[in-house]
Amino acid sequence: MKSKRIRELQQLILSKSAEMETALTGETKDIAKAESLNDEITGFEREIAVLNAAIAREKATVPEEPAQKQKTESIEKEFADAARSGFRTKAMNETTGADGGYTVPEDIQTRIEQFRDAKFSLRQLVSVENVTTKSGRRTFKKRAQQTGFAKVAEGGKMTRKASPQFQIMEYTIEKYMGYLPVTNELLADSDANITSTIVEWLGDEARVTDNCNIIAEIQKKTAEEFTSLDSIERAFVVTLGQAFLSTSALITNDDGLFWLSTLKDKDGRKLLAPDPQNTMQSRISVGTTFVPVRVIPNADWSSAPVYAVTADTTVTAGKTYYTRTGSGTAESPYVYTEVAEPTGNPKTSGYYEISGMAIPIVCGDLREGIKLFDRQQISLRTSTEAVVGSGEDTVNAFEQDMTIFAGHLREDVETRDPDAFVYGILTVTA
Numbered sequence: 001m002k003s004k005r006i007r008e009l010q011q012l013i014l015s016k017s018a019e020m021e022t023a024l025t026g027e028t029k030d031i032a033k034a035e036s037l038n039d040e041i042t043g044f045e046r047e048i049a050v051l052n053a054a055i056a057r058e059k060a061t062v063p064e065e066p067a068q069k070q071k072t073e074s075i076e077k078e079f080a081d082a083a084r085s086g087f088r089t090k091a092m093n094e095t096t097g098a099d100g101g102y103t104v105p106e107d108i109q110t111r112i113e114q115f116r117d118a119k120f121s122l123r124q125l126v127s128v129e130n131v132t133t134k135s136g137r138r139t140f141k142k143r144a145q146q147t148g149f150a151k152v153a154e155g156g157k158m159t160r161k162a163s164p165q166f167q168i169m170e171y172t173i174e175k176y177m178g179y180l181p182v183t184n185e186l187l188a189d190s191d192a193n194i195t196s197t198i199v200e201w202l203g204d205e206a207r208v209t210d211n212c213n214i215i216a217e218i219q220k221k222t223a224e225e226f227t228s229l230d231s232i233e234r235a236f237v238v239t240l241g242q243a244f245l246s247t248s249a250l251i252t253n254d255d256g257l258f259w260l261s262t263l264k265d266k267d268g269r270k271l272l273a274p275d276p277q278n279t280m281q282s283r284i285s286v287g288t289t290f291v292p293v294r295v296i297p298n299a300d301w302s303s304a305p306v307y308a309v310t311a312d313t314t315v316t317a318g319k320t321y322y323t324r325t326g327s328g329t330a331e332s333p334y335v336y337t338e339v340a341e342p343t344g345n346p347k348t349s350g351y352y353e354i355s356g357m358a359i360p361i362v363c364g365d366l367r368e369g370i371k372l373f374d375r376q377q378i379s380l381r382t383s384t385e386a387v388v389g390s391g392e393d394t395v396n397a398f399e400q401d402m403t404i405f406a407g408h409l410r411e412d413v414e415t416r417d418p419d420a421f422v423y424g425i426l427t428v429t430a
Helices: 002-025 031-061 067-084 106-118 191-218 229-240 254-262
Strands: 127-130 135-141 166-172 174-183 224-226 249-253 272-275 278-286 289-296 304-309 322-325 335-338 352-364 370-383 402-415 421-429
Touching: 002 031, 067 106, 067 191, 106 191, 106 370, 166 370, 166 402, 174 191, 191 370, 191 402, 224 229, 229 278, 229 289, 229 352, 229 421, 249 254, 254 272, 254 278, 254 289, 254 352, 254 421, 272 289, 322 352
Parallel strands: 127 370, 224 421, 249 289
Antiparallel strands: 135 166, 174 402, 249 352, 272 278, 278 289, 304 352, 322 335, 352 421, 370 402
16 A cells, blocks of 8 residues: 555656646746645655655564575475485485485585584584595695894805795595484474474584594594693693694583682682683683683583592492403503492402593694584485394384484594694593
């Protein structure tokens, strides 16, 4: 209705403008009539402005009929239909780089990325590069100590300076897989439920895969033994130095955060404090510099138990004892097994007990230190007949009227600059 009125007013303005032109230029000029017509035109223009403002206001307040919602529902239906059919209509092969199965569409992929970021993901602390090939290499200039020009006598020869040195980092995309058993009742359920279940599963598995790969790459460095805040401060100020101090953080888990929270200065004030610019973020002083503290949940990076031969000569009620196997080498690491019913003299029986916890602490700039190469390819396969798992965890899709989804993702994590971070362990009494 408002648009129709605007069109009517526009026609009136054209008509009145023609009359006003005649009144001003005709043989008998009528200035008074021209002024009256001009007032009418001004009134029409004001009414048009008011109507346009009302239309704009309505567009801003009335919820947009979800073209986006319709698009989302369409995507969910397409994805759910593909899931119900076992993704057979979207078959891929090795030549596509998807290694078989159903390549997740971009909109679903975006939702998976959003879900991955909803919980703590270490990828937010490292450098991430999206790649389209299975392997490749990157070249970086090595950090070097400049020595300056040498003093040369008059007429003497200049000395040659060392040329820049470069290092090559190679990556090879690896495939990671897992499975999710889904009841066929769920597959018959709404499109949104099917999509949501699969997206949440893929998103969280992708997040945990990222975390495990990044932690494994960090732990390739020889761990330093931190014994106090002073030793951590030395890692920042001396080992990392000014090259990285301004962009560094202290990264630890919940156990490490608790330990930091117990530290106090000589006046009894806690050294761990909220960042004034973001009270949800903690920081701690290392020397004259404050560094942010990033906390990884224990569920994502747990502290490792430290075992020691027990000194008990009789079994203490309520205490857990362990036996040890292995030789402590990389090929045969120590394995500690809980003793179900300890008896006799624990000390002479070779029993162990947990004496402390080794808390992981990373100091430095992981964006410079670690790079994650993301192939950005998640694919799915299904089976209604497969048998997966073992023992109590065995799932027989056919017998249990289930569909097993197998998810695949592809990435690689490499160390970009080992000098950009220090990996350490802080052992505290259990």
